[in-house]
Amino acid sequence: MTRALARTVDLALEVTVVPSFSRIGPAVRRRIDEWGPLPRLDGERVLVTGVTSGIGRAAAARLLELGADLVAVGRDETRTRQAVAELTVAAGNPAATVVVADMGELDDVRRVADETASGGPLHAIVHNAGALLADHHLTGDGIEVTVAVHLVGPHLLTRLLESEVRRVLWVTSGGMYAQGLDVDQLELPPDTYRGSVAYARAKRAQVELLPLWAARLAPDGAAHAMHPGWVATPGVSAGLPTFERALGPLLRTPEDGADTLVWLVADEEPARSSGRLWLDRRPRSTTRLPWTRTTPAERARLWDWVEARAGLL
Numbered sequence: 001m002t003r004a005l006a007r008t009v010d011l012a013l014e015v016t017v018v019p020s021f022s023r024i025g026p027a028v029r030r031r032i033d034e035w036g037p038l039p040r041l042d043g044e045r046v047l048v049t050g051v052t053s054g055i056g057r058a059a060a061a062r063l064l065e066l067g068a069d070l071v072a073v074g075r076d077e078t079r080t081r082q083a084v085a086e087l088t089v090a091a092g093n094p095a096a097t098v099v100v101a102d103m104g105e106l107d108d109v110r111r112v113a114d115e116t117a118s119g120g121p122l123h124a125i126v127h128n129a130g131a132l133l134a135d136h137h138l139t140g141d142g143i144e145v146t147v148a149v150h151l152v153g154p155h156l157l158t159r160l161l162e163s164e165v166r167r168v169l170w171v172t173s174g175g176m177y178a179q180g181l182d183v184d185q186l187e188l189p190p191d192t193y194r195g196s197v198a199y200a201r202a203k204r205a206q207v208e209l210l211p212l213w214a215a216r217l218a219p220d221g222a223a224h225a226m227h228p229g230w231v232a233t234p235g236v237s238a239g240l241p242t243f244e245r246a247l248g249p250l251l252r253t254p255e256d257g258a259d260t261l262v263w264l265v266a267d268e269e270p271a272r273s274s275g276r277l278w279l280d281r282r283p284r285s286t287t288r289l290p291w292t293r294t295t296p297a298e299r300a301r302l303w304d305w306v307e308a309r310a311g312l313l
Contacts, residue, residue, distance in 0.1 A: 214275030
């Protein structure tokens with residue numbers, strides 16, 4: 001297939017949304033773009049948060065298969081150690097370190113940074129840990145949990161390790177396309193809290209920080225985000241049961257959801273750019289609706305807000 005025809009097919013999928021975000025997307029794009037084997041990562045240190053299930057576990061498995069030295073961060077010690085033990089045996093690669101931490105608690109995040117920095121430079125940080133809650137909760141630092149786990153904690157960890165890392169990757173969500181950025185509305189109050197809205201707004205904020213992180217990490221580092229499409233994960237089952245029932249067999253596997261994430265870690269193409277959003281190994285627009293566009297001023301205000309919430313100001 002010619003490059004022009006492949007692009008036409010890809011765009012046809014993208015504008016129709018359901019084929020693009022569902023398992024149809026990677027099935028078609030794998031063929032038209034002729035996805036090849038990924039480069040080896042022997043000895044490269046990669047930190048992945050949220051490794052016990054879903055996309056994080058699938059990504060960790062593939063990274064170990066490629067020879068990476070995995071720094072696996074999970075909130076539950078028993079589940080994290082069990083997952084890593086299973087993954088290292090399956091991959092035949094014992095190079096994994098477990099760090100038990102809640103990415104929403106800032107003291108835990110600082111400890112992750114300290115323990116990781118002592119091991120030397122990082123090839124990549126993968127911010128995958130997530131939370132989609134039915135009810136309003138605060139962390140020990142007084143931050144709404146969804147915002148803390150998806151935004152403040154990852155930002156703090158990246159700031160603390162930015163001199164040690166070459167690639168920083170965020171797992172975002174297609175749900176962010178429905179939300180614009182309003183810094184004053186990031187932390188929903190208890191009386192109007194809706195978990196799906198809080199989640200989508202936090203994911204939008206992740207994407208809006210990308211160009212600022214790209215500028216900060218230049219010229220030697222790169223920052224990217226990817227949205228995995230609609231994936232069958234325990235988080236979706238627990239947080240969006242109606243959505244899961246409606247889509248059923250159209251949902252992607254965790255391995256399909258993790259593919260672009262691992263590609264962003266391993267391949268050379270993502271290192272030639274920075275600050276982009278990806279789906280199925282292709283860069284994508286960060287907006288679909290005109291009213292969700294963000295001004296540079298609001299983006300700068302977001303950076304200052306996250307810096308303050310992370311205790312960096």
